[in-house]
Amino acid sequence: MKRVVVTGIGAVTPLGNDAFTSWENAKKGISGIAESTRLDKEKVDISIVGEVKGFEPQNYMDKREARRMGRFSQFAVAASKMAMEDAAVTVGENVEAERVGVWIGSGIGGLGEFEEQYQKFLDKGQRRVSPFTIPMFIPDMASGRVSIELGAKGVNNCSVTACASGSNSIGDAFRVIQQNKADMMVTGGAEACITEMTIAGFSNMTALSKNSNPNQASRPFDKGRDGFVLGEGSGVLVLEELEHAKARGAKIYGELIGYGATGDAYHITTPAPDGEGAQRSMNEALEDANISSNEVDYINAHGTSTAYNDLYETNAIKAVFQEHAYKLAVSSTKSMTGHLLGGAGAVEAVFSLLAIRDSVMPPTINYETPDEELDLDYVPNVAKEKKLDIVMSNSLGFGGHNATLVFRKYI
Template sequence: MRRRVVVTGMGVITPLGHSVTELFAAQVEGRTAVGPITRFDARTFPTTFASEVKGFDLGRFVREPQRFRNCGLNTQFALAAAKQALEDAGLLDPARGDRSRMGVYLGSGEGSDEFPVLVRALAYASPPPGTPGPVDPARFTQVMLQWMNGPRESEQEMYTPAARLALEFALEGPNLACQTACAASSQAIGEALDLIRCGAADVMLAGGSHSMIHPLGVTGFNRLTALSQRNDSPQTASRPFDRDRDGFVLGEGAGMLVLEELEHAKARGAPIYAELTGYGSTADAFRMTDPHPEGRGASQAMADALADAGLQPADIGYINAHGTSTQANDATETAAIKTVFGEYAYRIPISSSKSMLGHLIAAAGAVELIITIMALRQGVIPPTINYQTPDPLCDLDYVPNTARQARFHHALSNSFGFGGQNIALIVSRFSS
């Protein structure tokens, strides 16, 4: 028989709170975290707002936080969320259990360039204004070597966040990190599930962490015209499934879950929040920038997750949508849900956490799965806020604007990544 996997700990750092309780309360209330960008002066950017983590203090979560001063926010957020999750699961003490059977799978963001230094060096190595020509690489390297901070740069390498988690929390088992854009942390959770099922580990700390609220992150998304530019009304900018949606709102943060083999969790009397029962992973194989118009890969991922969990479509009582608030995603996700659920699609409550949180990119899926688990446990479905004008292409029940009481046994969470990676996860009320 296949090994069963349950969730025994959860932790978050989000724009709506630095604990699962705070986050879920805000989601149920329909509160938004979106506001003007404060991290740098973005007043002349095409998009001037985002969903920022505020008041973050790493010292609340780890001792001697200055040890991580050279790390990026993605590593710092991951450490703080991981500490909550492991403490919640009763596994913070490194003397607890066989640490070689406990691993990490992080859907992780990339490091960032030190923007002022980069611009200064590029300008220094460029021909004077009005004289077009290439940047001189030799002059560029000459000043970069003087102006960059080596220890900071070494922490920007993409393998460092997963390593920092393993080192800080004594998790010596399988260590992996993936980056599949907006699907990354869901994919990390799905593959961590498989690692436990196949016996490679008994416990996996799995989730994601990301911050792209820096000048080059916002610049890059703005050039792709992916972000909402509703600068006169930031708080209503993220409006998944609404007809007037005009792009996503950039968020940041981390979500971490402790996944554990059922017998292992029972044997040590761990809290069991839910069972992770289904995982589907597919590729669109369509375009770099756009989802497949009928949501081919997305519907296949949902169907695969149902099959993996041994469930029928009608068993699903709630869908936490990817729901980014872009024209393309919300229409194709709706189409994909209809493909899988048929007529029943109209009767499932569907909501988008991103309407309040913004899009946490690599961290989005993990945070949204935690919200899904809380909805399953508390019998309350958070709403999709800012839903005002129906779109004929999005004609399902998106739980508009106010939370809803609902008891259900199984819920599905979608995450679709830029570049065509589609992930669906199913969580179920635990029963032995």
């Protein structure tokens, strides 16, 4: 099996319009969560969200083409181009087009564009519906658009596994390179579904925080948590076969060494008791990485700020790591970004790699009241410095999808 390293990163998040600004703000415990600037507050009961701010798609792509894309695809194209620039790669020059693939997931796709065009259909009839409606909202189009923009002609795919989409996409792209089907994969996740319909659906499900204070709404692992905060954005990694990366003198952020993916087979939204599926996902990733649980230094948790997720993920970590669970650290950067759904795991993979690079564990902010059932080190409110050799990242999605990635410092 080929070894796989990360040679480029890109992101558009509520914390910044590039990976490095987002990471610097995460390390400082700065929140990207605020009152929405786009939601009609007369239609929905929740307006605290993690919006991307000041994003100009024409800075990354042709303005005309941008108008024909869903917002989630715009995010993916921007993050992918930044990642490829960071990797110092141009398809067709220092890598063969047929040996570069794209695998970018999305949990929902262009729901905002669908809603807009459906309203036009209701108000003005069929002729006023854009001919680009379908390509604007189907979830695979982020991956398709990135492939076209980059000229990448290898495998082109999209994992749609709700909140695990980004991590599943990275893990599946990892397998492609391991099996020598590509030298490089542009992979991650993207989401842009801060709309009235999305808020209404999640709110009526009682999944969203009802807290109107942006500094308290997303509070993973805190006793006062009452739901997640919806976010948007994209994270993208350039995965590369190790020898290919070395041959071109690429900088290396870290090595992807393990991937686990399981199903709960339990409930459409509630995780299996004690995170049974998450336990198997983490164990599978550890086995795939050929490491012991005691070697993991830090976990970037799924950590949604919901009652069940935070409890069951904590219980799952305890079951997998036993006594070592109290020696490693666990934090949730969703406390600062909100929950990016299909983009979450990808942005958190970016943060995991930069945590290794900088020897810093980002904090779980808004942590005020400990929950007696949640007794791990959640890196409360302030980042901690620590040499990190191995970092794990969890993503757990509606439908019982569980995905775990394991990154190692490259030496």
